[in-house]
Amino acid sequence: DGGITQSPKYLFRKEGQNVTLSCEQNLNHDAMYWYRQDPGQGLRLIYYSQIVNDFQKGDIAEGYSVSREKKESFPLTVTSAQKNPTAFYLCASTAGKIYGYTFGSGTRLTVV
Amino acid sequence: KQEVTQIPAALSVPEGENLVLNCSFTDSAIYNLQWFRQDPGKGLTSLLLIQSSQREQTSGRLNASLDKSSGRSTLYIAASQPGDSATYLCAAARTNPNNAGNMLTFGGGTRLMVKP
Numbered sequence: 001d002g003g004i005t006q007s008p009k010y011l012f013r014k015e016g017q018n019v020t021l022s023c024e025q026n027l028n029h030d031a032m033y034w035y036r037q038d039p040g041q042g043l044r045l046i047y048y049s050q051i052v053n054d055f056q057k058g059d060i061a062e063g064y065s066v067s068r069e070k071k072e073s074f075p076l077t078v079t080s081a082q083k084n085p086t087a088f089y090l091c092a093s094t095a096g097k098i099y100g101y102t103f104g105s106g107t108r109l110t111v112v
Numbered sequence: 113k114q115e116v117t118q119i120p121a122a123l124s125v126p127e128g129e130n131l132v133l134n135c136s137f138t139d140s141a142i143y144n145l146q147w148f149r150q151d152p153g154k155g156l157t158s159l160l161l162i163q164s165s166q167r168e169q170t171s172g173r174l175n176a177s178l179d180k181s182s183g184r185s186t187l188y189i190a191a192s193q194p195g196d197s198a199t200y201l202c203a204a205a206r207t208n209p210n211n212a213g214n215m216l217t218f219g220g221g222t223r224l225m226v227k228p
Binding site for chain 1: 143146153154155156157158163201211214216218219220221
């Protein structure tokens, strides 16, 4: 079945560490997105990519980095510069403008 | 800047009731609007997608309407069941000619509890 796979489901980060969240899709979608979800604040866009080797900052990109070396993969790195990284992270993709978004199952990141 | 608001923030109803969830957006120049369901600790599941040229979409017991001129969308759930308990999110899509996909602005969600 086609879909988006996010891993790991749970991730724990120590202070000062960089961690990378994986997002893989087998839907052949060009556009991919990373969102952050905090209680009471809804979903906020971190980064998005419209095509391989190209990506743009979203509304809250500071402290995060991404790469898009393959169409299927869009990993997100949470760097030590992100001061409040504890949140639920969601990856999504879409086939194009007239199509809806498909979301992965999310990664919950906790700073310990 | 687009703002999306969902009212109510939480709703509790007895099983079997028909109910309406509301979504309003400030910029009517949307490309489409999508309704999602989110269970606790899970990702988002797409329920319905309404293109800007459409007035409504139906899937089973769900019906979503769109009124661009008034900046409103509603999600109607018929004969609610305990399994419908979840958070429902609406998202308005804006487009950029240079982008392959649309950009979504999400509402804060409505947390629904259907009691047996």
